[in-house]
Amino acid sequence: MKLGLIGCGNIGKFLLQAINKDELLPGGKIRSIYTRRKESTSQLAKEFDAEFYGDIESLLNSDIDLVIEVATIEAAEEYALKVLKAGKDLLLSSIGVMADATFEEKAGELCRKNKVSVFLPSGAIGGLDILKSAKAVNGLKSVSLTTRKPPNALREAVSLGKETVLFEGSAAEAIKQFPRNINVAIVLSLAGLGVENTKVTIIADPNIVKNNHLIEAWGSFGKLKLEIENDPMPNNPKTSYLAALSILATLQNKERIVQIG
Numbered sequence: 422m423k424l425g426l427i428g429c430g431n432i433g434k435f436l437l438q439a440i441n442k443d444e445l446l447p448g449g450k451i452r453s454i455y456t457r458r459k460e461s462t463s464q465l466a467k468e469f470d471a472e473f474y475g476d477i478e479s480l481l482n483s484d485i486d487l488v489i490e491v492a493t494i495e496a497a498e499e500y501a502l503k504v505l506k507a508g509k510d511l512l513l514s515s516i517g518v519m520a521d522a523t524f525e526e527k528a529g530e531l532c533r534k535n536k537v538s539v540f541l542p543s544g545a546i547g548g549l550d551i552l553k554s555a556k557a558v559n560g561l562k563s564v565s566l567t568t569r570k571p572p573n574a575l576r577e578a579v580s581l582g583k584e585t586v587l588f589e590g591s592a593a594e595a596i597k598q599f600p601r602n603i604n605v606a607i608v609l610s611l612a613g614l615g616v617e618n619t620k621v622t623i624i625a626d627p628n629i630v631k632n633n634h635l636i637e638a639w640g641s642f643g644k645l646k647l648e649i650e651n652d653p654m655p656n657n658p659k660t661s662y663l664a665a666l667s668i669l670a671t672l673q674n675k676e677r678i679v680q681i682g
């Protein structure tokens with residue numbers, strides 16, 4: 422698998438180490454990287470035997486077949502469709518971009534036309550397999566997500582003395598107000614009841630140090646209650662380590678003949 426990266430912060434560096442150094446994706450290599458930070462990324466690219474490109478067109482013209490976006494929703498909005506137009510598969514970490522139905526439709530059209538795919542990792546949560554199974558017979562009735570993070574992992578590091586509910590509403594509204602923090606709500610919506618019908622609560626809790634996500638759902642299958650207590654990435658408390666792991670796992674799974682789940 423010949424891979425390109427858009428963005429190279431915490432998750433990007435994790436992938437460089439895991440794939441190019443630790444060889445955790447057999448036959449896979451990150452060959453090309455695009456960010457807007459020429460100095461620091463060129464240095465990183467050299468260290469991990471990849472090529473730095475200062476513009477997206479050059480990245481897309483390089484010898485890669487799948488692009489991993491690990492930047493921001495804004496970057497995903499700007500570049501995702503270009504990736505598909507260029508005939509490359511796309512893996513998105515900023516899944517919030519898919520909350521926009523028009524964007525999702527355009528991406529689908531390009532995938533069909535160019536015979537490419539979009540991969541959406543489960544990110545910092547789990548339980549998507551259960552929602553998908555429940556939905557198979559339209560038997561899913563309710564899905565909610567309660568995200569609880571330390572204040573420094575939320576927004577522009579809110580400073581609060583006590584537990585505070587910052588948001589209650591739909592996943593569609595949550596991602597508008599918290600584009601850096603709640604991509605998980607959108608992947609949950611896509612697997613389940615959609616962005617308008619997935620309920621989200623975001624709590625800043627000064628008494629915790631981990632990123633906590635509680636998923637509750639019910640339907641004709643029964644009831645689901647799944648709580649994840651995520652260790653944060655060492656250099657970015659906003660991002661859970663599991664989000665980075667899930668990208669690597671998605672790439673590993675793509676190569677498997679026996680598909681699990």
Ligand SMILES: NC(=O)C1=CN([C@@H]2O[C@H](COP(=O)(O)OP(=O)(O)OC[C@H]3O[C@@H](n4cnc5c(N)ncnc54)[C@H](O)[C@@H]3O)[C@@H](O)[C@H]2O)C=CC1
Binds near residue numbers: 430491492493494660
């Ligand atoms: N699906 C999920 O569960 C989760 C998804 N995420 C998504 O992953 C993204 C990356 O996370 P981290 O690596 O921790 O963030 P980070 O802030 O450490 O790194 C982001 C990188 O993207 C680059 N970047 C920003 N805008 C860009 C642009 N327009 N063009 C090119 N590069 C650009 C930055 O220079 C930086 O290198 C987050 O912004 C978030 O959207 C994060 C956590 C969980």
Ligand SMILES: O=C([O-])CC(=O)C(=O)O
Binds near residue numbers: 601605632651
């Ligand atoms: O990493 C997490 O816990 C969740 C997150 O930031 C997101 O979904 O954007």
